[in-house]
């Protein structure tokens with residue numbers, strides 16, 4: 727049995743009102759870097775031998791900070807990238823409602839299956855992210871750390887918890903939170919969810 731630390735990247739700049747981010751490449755804020763430095767300290771001494779991250783720069787940067795402290799080179803895993811929100815990326819909820827009437831509400835009724843134009847559904851994300859996660863996380867000899875996203879972490883947690891994707895936003899994922907998972911004989915358990923410190 728070994729532990730998997732599933733982490734969300736640190737804070738990024740968000741405008742107010744909030745805009746859909748998806749795969750848009752936004753950098754960490756200074757606060758986000760500090761949050762991740764605290765995660766690196768939390769992981770110190772826990773025997774983490776491998777560090778994976780999404781290819782999007784907020785995760786690459788977060789993993790770089792953690793890797794520098796732990797002395798591990800991060801490995802990029804393309805299938806851990808955040809959900810593609812296509813034509814909705816960069817828009818506010820009001821702008822989506824204006825440009826795509828009724829679609830924001832349609833998404834709310836079908837979070838698992840709804841795809842924005844040129845985008846993905848959460849079921850699509852689960853289909854690609856779960857095999858990437860599982861391949862890396864079974865039969866571990868030493869603890870593993872993964873830096874990914876709010877959407878990716880939630881679909882992985884839903885799968886482990888046996889929760890329908892329709893409920894995924896009930897799972898909180900703060901910036902720089904750590905979820906502690908345990909794997910035994912191909913079975914995963916969630917030991918701690920959304921652990922974070924300010």
Ligand SMILES: O=C(O)[C@H](O)COP(=O)(O)O
Pocket residue numbers: 734735738745746747748808811874875876877
């Ligand atoms: O807010 C969004 O549109 C995306 O889910 C971004 O999530 P992330 O900040 O965890 O990448």
